[in-house]
Amino acid sequence: MSERAAFYAEDEDVAQIREAVAALCQDFPGEYWRAKDRIREYPSEFVQALTDAGYLAALIPEEYGGSGLGISVAGAILEEVQKAGCNGGACHAQMYTMGTILRHGNDKQKSEWLPAIAKGDLRLQAFAVTEPTSGTDTLALRTTAELKGDHYVVNGQKVWTSRAEHSDLMLLLARTTPRDQIERKTDGLSVFVVDMREALGNGLTIKPIRAMINHATTEVFFDDMKIPVENLIGEQDKGFRYILDGMNAERILIAYECIGDARWFIDKATKYACEREVFGGPIGKNQGIQFPIARAYAESEAANLMVQKAAAMFEAGEKCAPEANMAKLIASEAAWHAADMCLQTHGGFGFAEEYDIERKFRETRLYQVAPISTNLILAYLGEHVLGLPRSY
Numbered sequence: 001m002s003e004r005a006a007f008y009a010e011d012e013d014v015a016q017i018r019e020a021v022a023a024l025c026q027d028f029p030g031e032y033w034r035a036k037d038r039i040r041e042y043p044s045e046f047v048q049a050l051t052d053a054g055y056l057a058a059l060i061p062e063e064y065g066g067s068g069l070g071i072s073v074a075g076a077i078l079e080e081v082q083k084a085g086c087n088g089g090a091c092h093a094q095m096y097t098m099g100t101i102l103r104h105g106n107d108k109q110k111s112e113w114l115p116a117i118a119k120g121d122l123r124l125q126a127f128a129v130t131e132p133t134s135g136t137d138t139l140a141l142r143t144t145a146e147l148k149g150d151h152y153v154v155n156g157q158k159v160w161t162s163r164a165e166h167s168d169l170m171l172l173l174a175r176t177t178p179r180d181q182i183e184r185k186t187d188g189l190s191v192f193v194v195d196m197r198e199a200l201g202n203g204l205t206i207k208p209i210r211a212m213i214n215h216a217t218t219e220v221f222f223d224d225m226k227i228p229v230e231n232l233i234g235e236q237d238k239g240f241r242y243i244l245d246g247m248n249a250e251r252i253l254i255a256y257e258c259i260g261d262a263r264w265f266i267d268k269a270t271k272y273a274c275e276r277e278v279f280g281g282p283i284g285k286n287q288g289i290q291f292p293i294a295r296a297y298a299e300s301e302a303a304n305l306m307v308q309k310a311a312a313m314f315e316a317g318e319k320c321a322p323e324a325n326m327a328k329l330i331a332s333e334a335a336w337h338a339a340d341m342c343l344q345t346h347g348g349f350g351f352a353e354e355y356d357i358e359r360k361f362r363e364t365r366l367y368q369v370a371p372i373s374t375n376l377i378l379a380y381l382g383e384h385v386l387g388l389p390r391s392y
């Protein structure tokens with residue numbers, strides 16, 4: 001195998017992990033997800049099975065009880081989950097939110113939280129950044145954390161805080177110094193770990209948001225909620241860069257999920273196009289059906305190369321923000337195009353719940369909006385890679 005081909009090849013261990021994940025997912029077929037989706041219920045059994053198998057601790061170093069695997073393996077796990085028709089969005093954040101503690105926490109914080117997260121005894125999969133008034137403009141967020149003695153007092157509101165009801169800990173970004181008192185506009189925000197088991201009912205209120213997909217997403221309200229000073233991560237006022245630091249991992253992992261989604265749609269469409277007979281033959285012999293499937297396949301394979309490149313650079317410790325952003329951008333679009341193609345291939349049956357297409361179609365649409373919307377990725381590439389004038 002050439003050096004270039006070897007770069008993209010996975011070793012046998014990863015192939016085995018992929019097989020094991022796919023086998024686990026067989027216990028959670030379409031009926032399971034449909035039933036959950038219908039009543040917007042959290043897929044606890046699925047999340048527990050992934051936790052018990054250790055997959056959600058893939059990125060936690062072995063010294064803290066995790067598997068210490070690279071992002072390409074964690075990504076392969078999530079890709080298989082999506083490719084099997086399941087929804088990793090229920091728990092993918094348990095894999096990567098801990099990265100902020102791992103990279104910026106002190107020894108006490110790491111030894112207190114990481115082993116429990118690795119075991120699944122503690123869930124850290126709530127990430128409270130977005131606010132209703134500031135949206136994508138994170139530096140304009142209004143939630144404040146004021147230092148008073150041995151604790152911070154938090155007031156404000158977050159929106160779209162997913163999985164908050166199914167998490168023990170929450171990573172919170174809040175303003176600790178007013179905007180008009182900071183020198184650098186990226187200063188003044190701090191990151192905290194909130195123990196929601198203590199905070200619920202003591203200044204923290206969670207309200208579910210019924211959304212287009214079953215994503216356990218919520219609004220959270222802080223009313224004089226106290227956080228002990230020892231739960232501040234890193235330095236006060238430097239939190240924005242800690243959050244930025246975790247974004248490449250999140251983008252790469254979600255890009256892997258999108259590749260898994262694309263593969264699910266392409267596989268489903270291919271089978272149906274071969275089986276469904278209209279006008280005396282399989283619909284797949286018509287180029288109007290066959291070519292969109294082939295195009296979706298080509299697009300997803302190209303996107304996959306970008307995802308693998310971003311993952312390889314991340315694992316090598318190289319700067320990879322453009323690649324991580326491009327991977328997420330292109331993979332989310334490949335998944336969406338495959339979803340649209342799959343629905344069209346199925347004609348009317350694509351709308352029937354029992355085919356799972358309409359559910360996956362809704363679910364994969366999210367990734368062009370969250371965790372970062374397409375326009376903001378394009379603005380990043382325009383400004384930081386191409387040197388175009390800042391657009392906002």
Ligand SMILES: Cc1cc2nc3c(=O)[nH]c(=O)nc-3n(C[C@H](O)[C@H](O)[C@H](O)COP(=O)(O)OP(=O)(O)OC[C@H]3O[C@@H](n4cnc5c(N)ncnc54)[C@H](O)[C@@H]3O)c2cc1C
Pocket residue numbers: 126127128129130134135136137159160161162163211215217366369370371372373374375376379391392
């Ligand atoms: C189901 C779901 C789950 C989520 N989970 C979480 C979570 O767990 N934690 C969390 O913190 N957040 C979460 N989010 C929030 C998500 O990250 C934001 O919705 C997303 O970043 C966009 O922010 P916004 O919705 O406020 O859009 P806005 O910032 O209001 O933007 C609206 C539109 O305008 C565009 N736009 C804005 N500014 C510009 C500009 N300068 N140039 C060009 N276009 C622009 C945007 O791209 C977007 O298309 C979630 C969202 C959803 C829907």
